[in-house]
Amino acid sequence: MSDRSERPHALPGITVALATNCGRLYVTVNRDPVSGLPVEIFCRFGKAGGCGSAVMDGMTQMISCGLAAGMSPDQVVGGLRGISCHRGPHTCMDAVARAVEAAMGTQYDDL
Template identity: 75%
Template structure:
């Protein structure tokens, strides 16, 4: 699946719950069934609303655009891994990187 192909009605994926400085973050990674590679990602906080939710929504939309266009998962991970904030190193950005790593490490060719 690439940016020009139409998204199927359903995609296989996993949701991973991670603790962050802002609370529980649920990261869903969906994969292209033909390649097994991640093509879209969604994040939701355990609590609704707020600026953090809006930022994560925008960020994951852009990550999904990159992944569906062929951007390597490793590149996304390298850009987000280790980002810290005023609350310390356990940030939401780092959690997204950890979730992508976990999904891709489970099976290199399948989600």
């Protein structure tokens, strides 16, 4: 993997609000202004704190590191899309995959 490049002062991006089993999740996908590829992802729940927020923070930090090191957005989507839990199919992991798809222009009706 290559070294993480220096982040520009500002990046274009989208924020998608998605319903999940754990409540509303706001996923921000920021893109490289030249290539248009996602370079970082942030997630926030509609409610404060909790273990779920900590898990999502850690996961999105690792995804952002992977993207900076050359991981493709398709790999992110492929790794997260369809993950379900005991509450059903609309997990936070699946929501991140759907947000990346939306940022890449492969938007689905279930956003």
